[in-house]
Amino acid sequence: MKNQKLSKIFYSRAFEKIGLIPRSIIRTLNRFLKQLFEQTTDTAPNFVLYEFRISRYQTIASIKCFINLICFPYLFHFLVQQTIIYPIFEYEWNQTDVLMTINQVEQEKIFIQFQNFDEQWFFQDLLNYHHQYSTDQNSMNQTLMSLKSERHPYYSSYLAKLAEKRNTDWITLISTILSDCLTFFIFLKLLFLSTPQLIILKSFLIESIYSLNDTTKSFFLILGTDLLVGFHSSKGWELFMENCLAHFGFASDKDFIFLFVSTFPVILDTIFKYWIFRYLNKIxxxxxATYQNMLE
Structure with a gap:
């Protein structure tokens, strides 16, 4: 009898009755109702409202920090270059006679522009004076020589326009580089002053990423890798390098661009794979696993 009673007590303690609704759902519902309908006092605050306010503050602070770090440097760069630096350099450049040497790349560029101007002007003359031509070869050669001699006065004016454009390009280049340096220091100052906001932004981004499911995370991983180091990303890197070189006033060197495109995406892909193996595989x-299955 004693053994039967002990077995019943042990059985009732070890195996509880399973209800229709899981106990975890009941506990979660009770906690939610308690937080929702409990009156706010000094000792029992409304945790739902408190968490909502914290989440709203985190979202607003993250958006403000992101806008300040992205929009303010661009706005500062535009205003400083257009209102301060460019007018000062333009005034000083026009007041002083600056002797600038022309390198080989600029000579080729000016020669191509001048050659295109000459060919367009000659073609327009042919269209305007086509009635002067005849079947005689001598008369045709004389007409061509006369048309060419008539274009000589316009060469000097066009060369003056090219020189003026070159001076404008140099002023723009110098003002752009100086504005970039000032904007970079302002950006570093913003990073230093916005340290608390950056911590909030980092936590907000991490929370937003972790809230996504595995399929969505894998989708964004595949999208990012294909855009940066994918098969068709080489054209994008070529355009990026050409714009960067043109922005800082360097000539578009095809050999350097091809070398960059053939090495940098490979290094970036290696770093990305190491990050997946070293960190993401632990986190x-x-x-x-979903990322590898989607790739297959």
Whole structure:
């Protein structure tokens, strides 16, 4: 009898009755109702409202920090270059006679522009004076020589326009580089002053990323890798390098661009794969497994 009673007591303690609704759902519902309908006092605050306010503050602070770090440097760069630096350099450049040497790249560029101008002007003369031509070869050669001699006075004016454009390009280049340096220091100052906001922004981004499911995370991983180091990303890197070289006043060197395109995406792809193997595999193994399955 004693053994039967002990077995019943042990059985009732070890195996609880399973209800229709899981106990975790009941506990979560009770906690939610308690937080929702509990009156706010000094000792029992409304945690739902408190968490909502914290989440709203985190979102607003993250958006403000992101806008300040992205929009303010661009606005500062535009205003400083257009209102301060460019007018000062333009005035000083026009007041003083600056002797500038022309390198080989600029000579080729000016020669191509001048050659295109000459060919367009000659073609327009042919269209305007086509009635002067005849079947005689001598008369045709004389007409061509006369048309060419008539264009000589316009060469000097066009060369003056090219020189003026070259001076404008140099002023723009110098003002752009100086504005970039000032904007870079302002950006570093913003990073130093916005340290608390950056911490909030980092936590907001991490929370937003972790809230995504594994399929969505893998989708963004594949999209980012294909855009940066994918098969068709080489054209984008070529355009990026050409714009960067033109922005800082360097000539578009095809050999340097091809060397960059053939090496930098490979290095970036290696770093990305190492990051997946070293960090992401520890943080979220399910995301790595889903990512590999989607690639296959």
């Amino acid at each position: 979220s193994p399910s995301t790595v």
